Amino acid sequence: MAGVSSTPTSIFELALKRPSLRGADAHLLATLFDIRSGQAPCRLSSKLSAKYGLSMDNQQQVVSVTDRVLGGQVWYNVERSRKPQTFMQAEPQQDPTDGGRTCDFCQWETLTAEDTFGRIERQHAVTASNLFKYCQPCHGLVLFKHHQPLEFSLPQLADVLLCARSWFRAAHSAHPSAMHPFFLWNCGAHAGASQFHGHAQVALSEVPFPGSERLSAAAAAYASSQPGRSYHEDLVAAHRAAGLALDSPHRRAWALASLAPTKDMEVVVIGSSLECADFQLLLYVGLRALVDRLGAATFNVGIFNISLDASGTESSEAAPLLARVVSRGKVSSRASDFGGLEVFGQASIGNTDPYAVFTALEATLLEHS
Ligand SMILES: [Zn+2]
Incomplete structure (x- = not known):
C-alpha cells in the first residue's frame, strides 16, 4: 500500500x-x-x-x-469546469407519469408483459418481459416495486439483484443454448431510460x-x-x-x-x-x-x-x-x-x-x- x-x-x-x-x-x-x-x-x-x-x-x-x-x-x-454551458434547461428530468399515476411499471401486474417462464417476484422487486426486445431469446426487466428511480434502499437494490440472478437461471433453463447474460440499468433519460420508474434490464443472448x-x-x-x-x-x-x-x-x-x-x-x-x-x-x-x-x-x-x-x-x-x-x-x-x-x-x-x-x-x- x-x-x-x-x-x-x-x-x-x-x-x-x-x-x-x-x-x-x-x-x-x-x-x-x-x-x-x-x-x-x-x-x-x-x-x-x-x-x-x-x-x-x-x-x-x-x-x-x-x-x-x-x-x-x-x-x-x-x-474545463469553467467551460460555458449554453444548452441549459430549466426543469430537468420531470416525471411524465404524474407521480406514478399513469406509470405502466407501477401497474406491473396488468401493464407489463410476462416471460414465458413466468415472473420472479420478491418483496421489493419483480421481473417482467421487455415488450420491445432488442435481444433474443430472452430480454426482461427487473422493476423496483416503488416509483421514484433515485430513492432506493439496500434491501430494495438487493432484491433487484436477486431477482436478476433467478431470472438468468430461469431464462437459461428455458433456453440452454443461450449462454451470454448481461445486466444493465439505465436511470434517467440521459442514460437511455424510456420509463421514469426505476428498472434494470436483463438479457440472455446466444451471441x-x-x-x-x-x-x-x-x-x-x-x-x-x-x-x-x-x-x-x-x-x-x-x-x-x-x-x-x-x-x-x-x-x-x-x-x-x-x-x-x-x-x-x-x-x-x-x-x-x-x-x-x-x-x-x-x-x-x-x-x-x-x-x-x-x-x-x-x-x-x-x-x-x-x-x-x-x-x-x-x-x-x-x-x-x-x-x-x-x-x-x-x-x-x-x-x-x-x-x-x-x-x-x-x-x-x-x-x-x-x-x-x-x-x-x-x-x-x-x-x-
Ligand atoms: Zn412507476
Whole structure:
C-alpha cells in the first residue's frame, strides 16, 4: 500500500507522484495504466481573459490515463469546469407519469408483459418481459416495486439483484443454448431510460456481448502475459496503490474509484456473485455516493461475468463479478455527454477527479456500516 505521506489527493498529484509511490503493488499502476501529465498552451485576448478569469499567456495542465489492458482512455483538466454551458434547461428530468399515476411499471401486474417462464417476484422487486426486445431469446426487466428511480434502499437494490440472478437461471433453463447474460440499468433519460420508474434490464443472448467478450479476452491475455497473476486482483491492487480502492467490511468485495473511467464518476465494484452481500453493499454504496454526495441524477450500471451456474456455487476459477457505475452528465443540460471523443475515439473526459469519487465512497460506506 502506498505510504501515507506519498498518497496523492488528486489525479494531477498522482500523475506527478506516481514514480515515488511506495508499496509492493505500486509497480502495477504502470503495468495496467499509462498515466502522463503535460501542459497545453494557448494565447487569449484581454477581453477573453477577463471573461473567463484565465491568464492571457495560458497554460493548462492535462492528465491522460490510458488503460493498457482494456484500451480505454480518459483526459482530465480542471480548467474545463469553467467551460460555458449554453444548452441549459430549466426543469430537468420531470416525471411524465404524474407521480406514478399513469406509470405502466407501477401497474406491473396488468401493464407489463410476462416471460414465458413466468415472473420472479420478491418483496421489493419483480421481473417482467421487455415488450420491445432488442435481444433474443430472452430480454426482461427487473422493476423496483416503488416509483421514484433515485430513492432506493439496500434491501430494495438487493432484491433487484436477486431477482436478476433467478431470472438468468430461469431464462437459461428455458433456453440452454443461450449462454451470454448481461445486466444493465439505465436511470434517467440521459442514460437511455424510456420509463421514469426505476428498472434494470436483463438479457440472455446466444451471441456474446462485445463488451463482455473484450473484458474476458483482456483478462485471459493478461493472465497469460503475467503468469500466476489475475487481472481482476491486480486491478484492485493497482487502485489500492493509488489510494483508490475500498474494501467491504468482510473483505469479500471491493469498490474502485476508476482510474480510467468509461464515463464520469465511474465506480467499479468487484465481488463473487449477485447473491454476495458484500457485493450488494458496495454496489449500493457506489450508487448512493454518486446520487447523494456527487449530485448524479442519471446513471448507467453494467454487470459483467455473471455466472449461469444453476447450483449457485461459484467456481474458484471463474472470473469475479464486475460492475461498472457511471454518471451520465448533468440533467440541467440538454447537451449530451457523449461526443465524438467517446463515439469514435473510445476515450472520455474526466469531469470528476477519481479522488473526489473515492472520498464520496468512503463517507457513504461509513454512513451505511
Ligand atoms: Zn412507476
